[in-house]
Amino acid sequence: MSNERPLLLIISSPSGAGKTTLTARLLAEVKGLTFSISHTTRKPRANETNGKEYHFVSRDEFEQLIAADSFLEWAEVHGNLYGTSKAEIARRRGDRGIVFDIDHQGARQIKCAAPDAVAVFILPPSMAVLEQRLRGRASEDEQTVQRRFNAAKREIEHYGLFDYVLVNEELEDATRKLISIFLAEECRRSRVAALAEQFLAEGRKAPTTDSTHPESSTR
Numbered sequence: 621m622s623n624e625r626p627l628l629l630i631i632s633s634p635s636g637a638g639k640t641t642l643t644a645r646l647l648a649e650v651k652g653l654t655f656s657i658s659h660t661t662r663k664p665r666a667n668e669t670n671g672k673e674y675h676f677v678s679r680d681e682f683e684q685l686i687a688a689d690s691f692l693e694w695a696e697v698h699g700n701l702y703g704t705s706k707a708e709i710a711r712r713r714g715d716r717g718i719v720f721d722i723d724h725q726g727a728r729q730i731k732c733a734a735p736d737a738v739a740v741f742i743l744p745p746s747m748a749v750l751e752q753r754l755r756g757r758a759s760e761d762e763q764t765v766q767r768r769f770n771a772a773k774r775e776i777e778h779y780g781l782f783d784y785v786l787v788n789e790e791l792e793d794a795t796r797k798l799i800s801i802f803l804a805e806e807c808r809r810s811r812v813a814a815l816a817e818q819f820l821a822e823g824r825k826a827p828t829t830d831s832t833h834p835e836s837s838t839r
């Protein structure tokens with residue numbers, strides 16, 4: 621079913637809690653759900669490709685995009701600029717849903733622009749596990765790990781902005797919960813109301829054929 625208004629699913633967490641891992645699993649399981657590729661001034665990690673995880677741009681390029689009002693939201697995170705371009709959303713218009721891996725500042729801006737966006741916050745089972753996961757990723761130096769770990773505590777202060785809070789302890793279990801959130805949100809009455817109203821309008825045009833209703837019998 622083509623969708624003029626895809627379900628917007630925001631996923632945030634302190635760095636290292638597992639949102640990239642969980643998002644990849646969600647996208648692999650739910651057909652028609654796509655990932656919003658942000659712009660960033662951060663340097664690509666060894667396993668990242670330009671245009672896949674991010675559009676990697678220089679600070680100058682990013683600032684030009686800000687000046688041209690090209691972003692739906694943008695923010696400075698860990699000393700780099702990150703943003704969701706309006707063009708990225710426009711080209712996903714027919715999709716079932718769009719997943720945003722963004723921080724709390726971006727989540728707030730998207731919730732403001734689209735109040736029916738669904739925001740999920742991922743927590744680690746403990747701060748000690750978070751630190752282990754940050755180190756285990758082995759994609760950053762010690763200074764970066766420390767900076768991100770300290771920033772994690774500040775990120776958690778914003779959990780109250782989110783509709784759901786998911787503890788990522790066991791990966792299978794957390795994946796199932798995230799998929800369940802998306803599927804349940806698809807059934808939210810406000811999202812399906814237009815379809816129900818369409819059926820009602822059709823029913824008003826055509827005579828009812830309900831044989832259990834005395835007035836509809838053809839005597």
Ligand code: ADP
Nearest residue numbers: 635636637638639640641753757788789790791
């Ligand atoms: P984030 O995107 O939130 O920064 P990642 O998805 O990169 O976090 O996860 C950080 C590290 O933790 C990665 O090495 C990932 O494989 C690992 N990880 C994620 N979820 C779990 C989990 N439930 N159990 C064990 N390790 C996990």
Ligand code: 5GP
Nearest residue numbers: 658694695697702703704721722723725726
């Ligand atoms: P990373 O450098 O680990 O990929 O991401 C660092 C942080 O930036 C994460 O919290 C991630 O969610 C956030 N981020 C990524 N893209 C965007 C974006 O487009 N906008 C905002 N506001 N944050 C983003």
